[in-house]
Amino acid sequence: MRFKDKVVVITGGNSGIGKAAAIQFAKEGAKVMIADLSEKMGDDLVEEIEKSGGEASFIRVNVTDFDDVERMFEQTLLRMGSVDVIVNSAGVLGPRMRTDKYPMEAFDKVIDVNVKGLWYCMQVALKHFMEKKSGNIVNIASVAGHVGMSGHIAYCVQNTL
Numbered sequence: 001m002r003f004k005d006k007v008v009v010i011t012g013g014n015s016g017i018g019k020a021a022a023i024q025f026a027k028e029g030a031k032v033m034i035a036d037l038s039e040k041m042g043d044d045l046v047e048e049i050e051k052s053g054g055e056a057s058f059i060r061v062n063v064t065d066f067d068d069v070e071r072m073f074e075q076t077l078l079r080m081g082s083v084d085v086i087v088n089s090a091g092v093l094g095p096r097m098r099t100d101k102y103p104m105e106a107f108d109k110v111i112d113v114n115v116k117g118l119w120y121c122m123q124v125a126l127k128h129f130m131e132k133k134s135g136n137i138v139n140i141a142s143v144a145g146h147v148g149m150s151g152h153i154a155y156c157v158q159n160t161l
C-alpha cells in the first residue's frame, strides 16, 4: 500500500497506459481520479476498481481546454480533498501519413492534446503543488522523441519538445 490515502489524478485514464496506472495506483491504496473524454468508459473503470476494493472517481475533461483542466483540478480537490500526484497520459498518435500529405488539422490536434494539453495540466498542478510545497508530476513520453517513426511527423515533433 505505497500510496495509501494519496490522491492521484490520471489524464487519459480510460485506456492503455493511463488505465493500467489507475488500476495499479488503486491497488496501492491511492484514491484515483480518472480524467478522460468518455464518461461511459470512465464509469466502467471506476466500477472495476471499486469491485476490487479500490477507490476511484471519474471526471470528464478535455485537456486541450484550460478551463476544463482547472475544473478537473478543483473538482478533485472538492471530491477527494487533495491532489498529490498527476499522471499525464492523455495523448493521441495522429494518422500515419507522408509529411507532404499530412493534414494540418491532424497536426494541430496532436500538438493541442500532446503538447498544450500536457502543458495546461502541468501548469495547473504546479500552482497547487508550489502552494502546498509537495506534489508529483508524471509525464508519459515516447521513444519517438529519440528515434524517427516513419509517417508520424506530428507525434515525433511533439515528443522532442
Ligand SMILES: NC(=O)c1ccc[n+]([C@@H]2O[C@H](COP(=O)([O-])OP(=O)(O)OC[C@H]3O[C@@H](n4cnc5c(N)ncnc54)[C@H](O)[C@@H]3O)[C@@H](O)[C@H]2O)c1
Pocket: 011, 012, 013, 014, 015, 016, 017, 018, 035, 036, 037, 038, 061, 062, 063, 064, 089, 090, 091, 092, 093, 113, 114, 117, 140, 141, 142, 143
Ligand atoms: N502505447 C505506446 O506504445 C506508447 C509508448 C510511449 C508513449 N506513449 C504515450 O503514452 C500516452 C498514452 O498512450 P496509450 O497508448 O495509453 O494511449 P491510449 O490511446 O490507449 O490512451 C490515451 C487516452 O487519452 C485520452 N485522450 C485523448 N485526447 C484527450 C483529450 N483531449 N482530453 C482528455 N483525454 C484525452 C483518450 O480518450 C484515451 O483514453 C500517450 O501520450 C502516448 O503518446 C504510448
